[in-house]
Structure formats: C-alpha cells, structure tokens
Amino acid sequence: MPSIPSTRTRTRAALLAVPLVAIAALGTAAAPAGATTPPPPKSLTCRGEGVDPHALVRYRTEAVIHAPLHTIWKLQTDVEHWPSWQAAVTTTERLDHGPLRKGSAFRWTTPVPPNPTTPATSLEITSTVEQLKHHSCIRWTGPAVGEGLRIDGVHVWNFTRVKGGVRVSTEETHSGPEVEANVPAATKILRQGLEAWLRDLKTAAEAPTHNQAH
Numbered sequence: 001m002p003s004i005p006s007t008r009t010r011t012r013a014a015l016l017a018v019p020l021v022a023i024a025a026l027g028t029a030a031a032p033a034g035a036t037t038p039p040p041p042k043s044l045t046c047r048g049e050g051v052d053p054h055a056l057v058r059y060r061t062e063a064v065i066h067a068p069l070h071t072i073w074k075l076q077t078d079v080e081h082w083p084s085w086q087a088a089v090t091t092t093e094r095l096d097h098g099p100l101r102k103g104s105a106f107r108w109t110t111p112v113p114p115n116p117t118t119p120a121t122s123l124e125i126t127s128t129v130e131q132l133k134h135h136s137c138i139r140w141t142g143p144a145v146g147e148g149l150r151i152d153g154v155h156v157w158n159f160t161r162v163k164g165g166v167r168v169s170t171e172e173t174h175s176g177p178e179v180e181a182n183v184p185a186a187t188k189i190l191r192q193g194l195e196a197w198l199r200d201l202k203t204a205a206e207a208p209t210h211n212q213a214h
Contacts, residue, residue, distance in 0.1 A: 055173030121146035
C-alpha cells in the first residue's frame with residue numbers, strides 16, 4: 001500500500017505528520033500567558049476509519065488541484081497507470097479486476113533512498129483497499145518490504161470540491177522496527193514522498209490533455 005515509504009527518487013516513504021515529541025515541543029514553546037493552543041487537526045478518515053493512531057511515523061498534507069473531480073479520481077484510482085505520471089512508481093499490478101473498490105488489491109514498487117538505519121532499496125508494496133467512497137475518499141493498508149526494511153502502512157485520501165477545483169488531502173502512517181529506529185529520518189522521507197505524489201497528481205490532472213478531454 002501506499003499507500004508507503006516511497007521516496008520516489010522523489011520518494012514515497014509514506015505517511016503523515018511530525019514525530020509526537022516534536023509536536024509536544026511545539027505546543028509548549030513560546031505560548032503567551034493565557035493563550036490557548038489550538039487542538040491538532042483531526043485525522044483524515046474514510047467511512048469512519050483513519051490512519052494508525054499509535055504509529056510514530058506520520059505525515060499529512062494537501063493541495064488544491066484545478067481540475068474536475070472525475071479527472072483526479074480517475075488518475076488516482078487507475079493504479080495500473082500510476083507509472084505514466086508518477087516518477088517514483090516503477091511498476092504496478094492489479095491483483096483483481098474492474099473499478100477500484102473495497103477489497104481491491106494491487107502490488108507496486110517504488111525506490112527508497114538510504115537512511116541511517118537501512119540501505120537504499122526498492123520497496124514492494126501490497127496494498128488492499130479497506131474503505132472507499134466514490135469521488136470522496138479512499139483508505140488502503142498493507143506491508144512494504146525491501147532489503148532490511150519492512151513497513152506497515154495505512155494511507156487515507158480525501159477529495160473535496162472547492163471553488164475552482166478540488167482539495168486533495170492525504171495522510172499516512174508507518175510502523176515497524178526499522179522506521180521507528182529513526183523517526184525524524186523516516187518522517188522526512190514520508191513527507192517528501194507524499195508531497196511529490198501530490199505534485200505529480202496536480203501536474204497530471206491540470207495538464208491540457210486532461211482538460212481538453214474532459
């Protein structure tokens with residue numbers, strides 16, 4: 001799955017926010033007397049289910065894409081064609097047929113750069129769609145396995161119509177001994193991967209060929 005540490009040369013190590021220790025530090029630093037700290041944003045969900053609440057490696061980001069929702073949804077759910085617009089995805093294979101739906105599974109590969117605890121490797125990710133609401137959200141889970149590395153990931157996507165386009169929000173968590181051995185490094189790789197994924201999705205969806213076709 002993805003939804004995963006994917007660094008995509010531009011990575012995709014997979015998943016959401018900032019180490020919990022860092023969040024705690026930010027929340028207590030330099031707050032004026034009497035000031036209240038705003039609560040952290042709620043995790044993204046799909047049909048009531050979200051990312052792993054206990055995972056130490058997490059990242060969340062979003063972007064507004066100026067394209068029709070059906071164009072963005074088609075790009076994101078047609079997983080067999082990910083390599084045509086995502087530089088970080090080297091191969092994809094659907095393990096079932098038909099439109100992506102609850103229970104669908106797919107296997108894909110992505111490169112991951114070296115980090116302090118593991119060498120550069122290629123991750124093989126087997127993702128299973130656990131929840132899906134058409135044109136609204138997707139949640140998939142699954143292991144990512146590479147040389148000296150195993151990551152259990154949970155990846156959630158939300159799609160919301162806004163003025164001029166669609167706000168695409170994504171959140172992912174990773175767990176496993178290797179990534180938990182260096183949470184800041186694993187979080188950085190995840191951040192780079194998710195932000196690159198959104199940039200690629202935005203570029204593909206806003207391309208003139210898609211705008212003309214739809």
